[in-house]
Amino acid sequence: MSLDIHQISKSFGEFTVVQDVSFSVEPGTIFGFLGTNGAGKTTTMRMILDIIRPDTGEVTWGGTPTRYLPRDTFGYLPEERGLYLRMVVEDQLMFLAQLYGADRKTVKEELDVWLARLHIEENRRKTVDQLSKGNQQKVQFLASVLHDPQILILDEPFSGLDPVNAEQMKQVFREMRDRGKTIIFSTHQLDDAQELSSDVAIIHRGRLVITGPVGAVRQSTGEHYVRIAVAGDPENLWLDGEWDLEIVRRRSDYTEIAVPNEEVARSILREAVRRNLPVTRFEIDYPSLNDVFLTHVRKMPAAMQPTREELTAVPVGD
Amino acid sequence: MFEPGRVGLIAKREWSTRVKQRSFQITMIIQILVVLALGLAPVIIARFAGDDEGSGASVVVVDRADAGVAGRLVPWLEGDGDTLETIEVRSGAGSPEAARAMIDEGDAQSALVVDRGDDGVLTFTLVTEDDRSSRNVQRISVAASAIAMEDRLVQSGVSLEEAQQVFTPVAFYVESPTNGQGDTDFAGSTDANAAEYAIAYISSILMFIAVVMYGTWIAQGVVEEKSSRIMEIMVNAATPRDLLAGKVIGIMMAGLTQLLPMLLVGSLAFSFQTQIADLMGVNVERVLDIDFGALTIRSVGFFLLYFLLGFVLYGALYAGVGSLVSCQEEVSQAIAPMMTFMMIGYFGAFFVLGAPNTTVARWLMIFPLTSPFSAMPRILLGNPATGEIILSVVLLVLTATGAIWLAGRLYRVGVLMYGQRPSWRSLARMGGMQQVAR
Structure with a gap:
């Protein structure tokens, strides 16, 4: 019983949006679907939902093509928020849940719980256009869960949320997972995915870059990252010189170095100790999803190299 | 095909x-x-207007010749109960000045001053604000010349009775050339016919107003859902066909909610005009005398049938068109081709009202894009064969079903398409690729 995306492709006219993408989502997990803006995330999600059909390939849930599933299997949070602006929150949510086929009484009870859970009870009788952006986003989220779907498809769920609300939303995701829901969310903030999901798929220009458990994906480049900080030398200039180290980024709080293996990492620490430097931080880690993405993409042919616009959407640096 | 719960x-x-x-x-x-x-x-x-009773038409006679003119005028100025009104004849003003005062106070409309000249011939002076060519002045003039000639005969020795026999008012009728041959001239037709004419007329106008007004609501509603992107959730939760059917039916119901009270109040006001006039103590000479007894089950039934089918047909088309455009400004432009057919049907209806048994009327009734507007006049006023009516209704049902199918298809393709208006080719292609299932 897993959601299997099997070699789906989709073109609009001459333009290929998604090409030969495959990945699997285990039930009861949070799955991060990652890529820059315009990578084909939304199109892929719409194909999972059977809002549009792939030209080739197929999406199945427990072996059944999604187009044969009851409509209430899925809950969908579209990237471009969609609600009736002049309609009262409560009426609107009741309407949408019932449209999915949910029972009125059950939905009403669920709604009470959810409004309290997200601290938006006082907005219940307001129209959507009276709400703040963050609260509209919460209502939009409720519109995707009230009919109690098995699978949640959430397109950029954190965009427009302040850090407090984003944290609250992440907590809700974990609760939903613990209730057995399968959650697929897309984001271009790769760190959100690293924090939340057990598995990820990264796509670039409509093609799958890599997919698998977060740990495996982070190890896929074969590199280790060293983070080191030394008191009194924020730039870690001592690292320059005959070493020929690949310094990934210099931050004010630490410097990040890509190393081929742990032995090289330890030799850096030894050198620091030998020089008697006041080391305040030393850490060996795998590259972040962000860096994994960049490393993989840089190995691709020139035509696939990300443009400046695409990269500005991926925050380089922590 | 539909899920009634969702549509509802x-x-x-x-x-x-x-x-x-x-x-x-x-x-x-x-x-x-x-x-x-x-x-x-x-x-x-x-x-x-009715402060002064009988101001409608009255003439005060100042008979200075003492020729009994007032009494002799009466038979001449009687109305025929239809197109001619009775001009009331009064006496009692002793002088032209007194008569003028009566006119000024609104007690009379005109004054006829009668004198006898030196040659013994009667002369008449009509004091009135009416134009010389007005019908009442003409009638008084005809009466006056008859009375003058009658008077000359009496003066030359003929007895009054004989003279009056000669000058009895003539029975004189006016008829239009087509009258009596099933003509549909509003004024010249019978009461029942007039009522059917009115019903046919009103139903064509109502149909047109309803389709244009509420059809636009449908298209705008679709565009609004598209631009607010709630459509993405809606198409995930329900099939495009259900969304479409629900929208058309819901707005049709809203339209009926708006129209029916108006129709009810309107028909009550028209049919109880006489009673209302009595209540208000007003004497209305001529009310619009439409006998709404002609509102038979047949006419109401046909009206509802064509209204509902026509609304579904055009409503679905409006929704389909709305799903293809991306902003409100484009709606009116995009519905122009449909509007052409509606105009043909609508103006066709006025033609059919005048000539319900022509070939053109028959085709307007059979062609499903015009029949919602043009069928009622022919059914009520003409004599179409039963088979023809059945053909008209069946074609309309089929076309309405086809329109829902087509619009559902357009909806599916159109609702998620933003920006550029699609070409017909890309529509056909995408429609083809997105077949099956829901």
Whole structure:
């Protein structure tokens, strides 16, 4: 019983949006679907939902093509928020849940719980256009869960949320997972995915870059990252010189170095100790999803190299 | 094909959001007031004009020749109860000055001063504000010349009785050339016919107004859902066909909610005109005398049938068109091709009202894009064969079904398409690729 995306492709006219993408989502997990803006995330999600059909390939849930599933299997949070602006929150949510086929009484009870859970009870009788952006986003989220779907498809769920609300939303995701829901969310903030999901798929220009458990994906480049900080030398200039180290980024709080293996990492620490430097931080880690993405993409042919616009959407640096 | 629960849910939402709108309610009230005013216009006009009883038409006779003119005028100025009104003849003003005063006070409309000249011939002077060519002046003039000749005969020795026999008013009727051959001239037709004419006329106008007004609501609603992106959730939750059917039905219901009270109030106002006039103490000479007994089950049934089918047909097309455009400004441009057919049907209806048994009328009734507008006049006023009516209805049902199918297809392709308006080729291609299942 897993959601299997099997070699789906989709073109609009001459333009290929998604090409030969495959990945699997285990039930009861949070799955991060990652890529820059315009990578084909939304199109892929719409194909999972059977809002549009792939030209080739197929999406199945427990072996059944999604187009044969009851409509209430899925809950969908579209990237471009969609609600009736002049309609009262409560009426609107009741309407949408019932449209999915949910029972009125059950939905009403669920709604009470959810409004309290997200601290938006006082907005219940307001129209959507009276709400703040963050609260509209919460209502939009409720519109995707009230009919109690098995699978949640959430397109950029954190965009427009302040850090407090984003944290609250992440907590809700974990609760939903613990209730057995399968959650697929897309984001271009790769760190959100690293924090939340057990598995990820990264796509670039409509093609799958890599997919698998977060740990495996982070190890896929074969590199280790060293983070080191030394008191009194924020730039870690001592690292320059005959070493020929690949310094990934210099931050004010630490410097990040890509190393081929742990032995090289330890030799850096030894050198620091030998020089008697006041080391305040030393850490060996795998590259972040962000860096994994960049490393993989840089190995691709020139035509696939990300443009400046695409990269500005991926925050380089922590 | 449809899920009634979902269609009903969507229809209910559409209906209740429309009905709750302030503009909806205000329009409804204005419409009711307008038909009420139209229906009661004759009574109201009579009420305000009617301070002076009988001001309609009256003539004061100042008979200085003492020729009994007042009495002799009466048979000449009697109305025929239809097109001619009775001109009341009065006496009692002793002098032309007194007569003028009566006119000034509104007690009489005109004064006829009669003198006998030196040659013994009667002369008449009519004091009136009316134009010389007005019908009443003409009638008084004809009467005066008859009385003058009658008087000359009497003067030359003929007895008064004999003279009066010669000058009895002639029976003189006016008829239009087509009368009596099933003509449909409003004024010249029988009461029942007039009522059917009115019903046919009103139903064509109503159909057109309803389709244009509420059809635009449908298209705008679709565009709004598209631009607010709620459509993405809606197409995930329900099939495009259910969304479409719910929207059309919901807005049709809202339209009926707005129109029916107006129709009810309007027909009551028209049919109880006489009673209302009595209540207000107004004497209305001529009310619009439409016998709504002609509102038979047959005519109402046909009206509802064509109204519902026509609305579904055009409503579906409006929704389909709405799903292809991305902003409100484009709606009117995009519906132009449909509008052409509606115009043909609508103006065709006026043609059919005048000539319900022509070939053109038959085709307007059979062709499904015009029949919602043009069928009623032919059914009520002409004599179409039963088979022809069945053909018309069957074609309309088939076309309406086809329109829902087509619009559902367009909806599926169109609702998620933003920006550029699609070409027909890309529509055909995408429609083809997105077949099966839901």
